[in-house]
Amino acid sequence: xxxxxxxxxxxxxxxxxxxxxxxxxxxxxxxxxxTAEHLNATGYCQGGALFTLADLAFAAAVNSHLQVxxxxxxxxxxxxxxxxxxxxxxxxxxxxxxxxxxxxVRVSSEDGKLLAILNSSAYRMDRTIEAL
Amino acid sequence: xxxxxxxxxxxxxxxxxxxxxxxxxxxxxxxxxxTAEHLNATGYCQGGALFTLADLAFAAAVNSHLQVxxxxxxxxxxxxxxxxxxxxxxxxxxxxxxxxxxxxVRVSSEDGKLLAILNSSAYRMDRTIEAL
Amino acid sequence: xxxxxxxxxxxxxxxxxxxxxxxxxxxxxxxxxxTAEHLNATGYCQGGALFTLADLAFAAAVNSHLQVxxxxxxxxxxxxxxxxxxxxxxxxxxxxxxxxxxxxVRVSSEDGKLLAILNSSAYRMDRTIEAL
Amino acid sequence: xxxxxxxxxxxxxxxxxxxxxxxxxxxxxxxxxxTAEHLNATGYCQGGALFTLADLAFAAAVNSHLQVxxxxxxxxxxxxxxxxxxxxxxxxxxxxxxxxxxxxVRVSSEDGKLLAILNSSAYRMDRTIEAL
Numbered sequence: 001x002x003x004x005x006x007x008x009x010x011x012x013x014x015x016x017x018x019x020x021x022x023x024x025x026x027x028x029x030x031x032x033x034x035t036a037e038h039l040n041a042t043g044y045c046q047g048g049a050l051f052t053l054a055d056l057a058f059a060a061a062v063n064s065h066l067q068v069x070x071x072x073x074x075x076x077x078x079x080x081x082x083x084x085x086x087x088x089x090x091x092x093x094x095x096x097x098x099x100x101x102x103x104x105v106r107v108s109s110e111d112g113k114l115l116a117i118l119n120s121s122a123y124r125m126d127r128t129i130e131a132l
Numbered sequence: 133x134x135x136x137x138x139x140x141x142x143x144x145x146x147x148x149x150x151x152x153x154x155x156x157x158x159x160x161x162x163x164x165x166x167t168a169e170h171l172n173a174t175g176y177c178q179g180g181a182l183f184t185l186a187d188l189a190f191a192a193a194v195n196s197h198l199q200v201x202x203x204x205x206x207x208x209x210x211x212x213x214x215x216x217x218x219x220x221x222x223x224x225x226x227x228x229x230x231x232x233x234x235x236x237v238r239v240s241s242e243d244g245k246l247l248a249i250l251n252s253s254a255y256r257m258d259r260t261i262e263a264l
Numbered sequence: 265x266x267x268x269x270x271x272x273x274x275x276x277x278x279x280x281x282x283x284x285x286x287x288x289x290x291x292x293x294x295x296x297x298x299t300a301e302h303l304n305a306t307g308y309c310q311g312g313a314l315f316t317l318a319d320l321a322f323a324a325a326v327n328s329h330l331q332v333x334x335x336x337x338x339x340x341x342x343x344x345x346x347x348x349x350x351x352x353x354x355x356x357x358x359x360x361x362x363x364x365x366x367x368x369v370r371v372s373s374e375d376g377k378l379l380a381i382l383n384s385s386a387y388r389m390d391r392t393i394e395a396l
Numbered sequence: 397x398x399x400x401x402x403x404x405x406x407x408x409x410x411x412x413x414x415x416x417x418x419x420x421x422x423x424x425x426x427x428x429x430x431t432a433e434h435l436n437a438t439g440y441c442q443g444g445a446l447f448t449l450a451d452l453a454f455a456a457a458v459n460s461h462l463q464v465x466x467x468x469x470x471x472x473x474x475x476x477x478x479x480x481x482x483x484x485x486x487x488x489x490x491x492x493x494x495x496x497x498x499x500x501v502r503v504s505s506e507d508g509k510l511l512a513i514l515n516s517s518a519y520r521m522d523r524t525i526e527a528l
Contacts, residue, residue, distance in 0.1 A: 006173055007173050008173075009172075009173040010171075010172045010173040010178065011168060011169055011170070011171050011172075011178075012148075012169065012170050012171060012172060012177075012178035012180060012181050013172070013178065013180070015147075015148070015169050016144075016147070016148070016180075036143060037143055037144065037147050038143070038144050039142075039143050039144060040141075040142045040143075040144060040145070040191070041138055041139050041140075041141040041142040041191075042200070042264060045144075046142065046144035046145065046184065046187070047183075047184075047187050047203055047206070048144060048145070048148075048180060048181075048183050048184025048185075048187045048188075049144050049180075049184070051179075051180050051183045051184070051187075051206075051208075052178065052179075052180025052181070052183070052184070053180075055178070055179050055180045055183075056180075059172070059173075068174070070210070071179055071208075071210055072209070072210060072336060072337070072364055072385050073207065073208065073209045073210070073336070073337045073339075073385045074179070074183075074207070074208045074210075075205065075206070075207045075208075075337075075339065075471045075515060076183075076203075076205065076206045076207075076208070077204070077205045077498055077515070077517055078202070078203055078204060078205070078206075079491050079493075079498065094510075094513070095475050095510065097475075099387070100336055100387060102473055102475065102513070114490075114491065117490070117498070117515070119471060119473070119513070119515050121336050121337045121385065121473055123363070123364060132174055204468060204469070204496055204517050205468070205469045205471075205517045207339045207383060207469075207471065209366055209383070209385055211359050211361075211366065226378075226381070227343050227378065229343075231519070232468055232519060234341055234343065234381070246358075246359065249358070249366070249383070251339060251341070251381070251383050253341055253468050253469045253517065255495070255496060270437055271437050272437075273436075273437040274435075274436045274437040274442065275432060275433055275434070275435050275436075275442075276412075276433065276434050276435060276436060276441075276442035276444060276445050277436070277442065277444070279411075279412070279433050280408075280411070280412070280444075300407060301407055301408065301411050302407070302408050303406075303407050303408060304405075304406045304407075304408060304409070304455070305402055305403050305404075305405040305406040305455075306464070306528060309408075310406065310408035310409065310448065310451070311447075311448075311451050311467055311470070312408060312409070312412075312444060312445075312447050312448025312449075312451045312452075313408050313444075313448070315443075315444050315447045315448070315451075315470075315472075316442065316443075316444025316445070316447070316448070317444075319442070319443050319444045319447075320444075323436070323437075332438070334474070335443055335472075335474055336473070336474060337471065337472065337473045337474070338443070338447075338471070338472045338474075339469065339470070339471045339472075340447075340467075340469065340470045340471075340472070341468070341469045342466070342467055342468060342469070342470075396438060
């Protein structure tokens with residue numbers, strides 16, 4: 001099972017231009033090119049766009065063991081703004097628990113500035129990704 | 133200043149089909165029609181789509197006093213899934229603090245099922261919406 | 265099973281003076297008299313004291329169905345300070361899910377001022393309170 | 397100003413046996429010996445005790461620049477249980493922002509097992525620690 005391929009079925013992530021660039025055990029990296037379409041009413045990249053990018057990386061990292069795992073609660077902290085260019089989200093599964101894993105995601109701009117941090121608790125279901 | 137008009141400048145919310153339907157002091161309601169474009173790789177509405185809808189309602193509620201207010205930290209809890217139909221987000225500013233307000237948002241399906249809860253702490257800047 | 269009696273075994277809550285005053289299905293109320301012993305280095309009630317009070321109410325509310333339920337992730341938002349007097353925590357289980365319930369707790373001073381809000385996701389274990 | 401000395405005025409932390417062992421710019425470490433007095437009704441260290449320990453380390457780290465800084469919102473995630481022995485909390489200020497810093501705290505047992513993670517957004521006030 002190629003997780004990068006599997007997550008191409010995430011149509012919402014695709015619509016907003018978020019895509020996985022790397023997935024390994026307990027780790028994933030995603031990217032998105034921020035354009036005028038991603039901006040909010042004050043002219044900065046919308047929080048929901050950054051959240052979706054972070055959430056895609058989170059989903060790939062916690063599903064990297066091929067057991068279906070869904071978010072329970074995700075805490076998004078905003079650090080800085082961005083108006084354009086590439087943004088990256090790196091997800092690390094800090095706790096690989098058999099039922100309730102925990103994952104941290106850092107979102108950064110292309111010049112390495114920290115934009116946001118997503119901390120998510122998740123729940124492993126009794127199903128494999130292959131069985132979906 | 134008509135906040136519903138102002139938030140039409142949120143191009144990201146517009147792209148994903150999220151729109152405000154009501155704004156008053158400390159309150160806002162937004163809606164979005166979930167279509168195939170909003171689904172994730174497992175066939176349910178993507179968490180980022182629900183987050184963005186909730187965030188739009190939050191932004192309108194905390195900016196309803198016309199002082200620019202931005203999210204500091206937003207905690208999203210997922211309750212149920214949805215595969216289509218209208219979803220609604222209702223935001224209530226529980227704490228109208230002069231610097232650090234706090235807002236709760238409930239996201240529900242068109243048949244009234246609770247889908248997610250967003251709790252956000254925000255920061256009021258020294259600027260009015262009109263001055264943007 | 266009397267939950268108020270059961271939670272008297274919470275020695276930490278007892279040490280700091282937090283006690284349950286009411287428990288029903290999906291609901292609990294706890295109280296604590298803030299004294300000099302609860303203050304932090306700046307002279308206000310320590311966040312950990314308010315958290316513990318809120319956590320006691322949360323634990324009683326989510327365990328009110330007599331299935332052992334533990335916190336996964338708890339988000340504490342501080343609203344105002346207090347230097348003394350009674351403080352109360354009221355917990356409401358908003359989502360009574362068979363595996364992952366969700367509970368909101370409001371902490372208030374004796375004159376009704378909101379002090380803090382605790383939002384917690386929890387996990388139900390395959391064990392009853394009676395079996396402990 | 398010696399921050400370790402200053403935080404000895406945190407009477408609540410002292411009552412529960414939490415103490416700072418190290419403080420430097422943007423960093424702090426605290427410890428607590430878990431005894432029978434720290435246990436909850438199910439026989440494990442109470443979440444509020446671990447939270448208070450983590451909060452003490454957080455407070456020292458974000459106040460290490462000697463500007464009074466208070467928590468806005470703190471997200472506590474529970475990873476494992478402990479029944480006794482030393483527990484440690486290490487706080488790192490990830491974002492040293494002039495108004496809204498962000499700090500991560502890891503709580504571990506004496507054998508290095510991760511017990512909990514606290515992520516906190518904070519607010520810097522227009523006051524120095526010396527002026528308190």
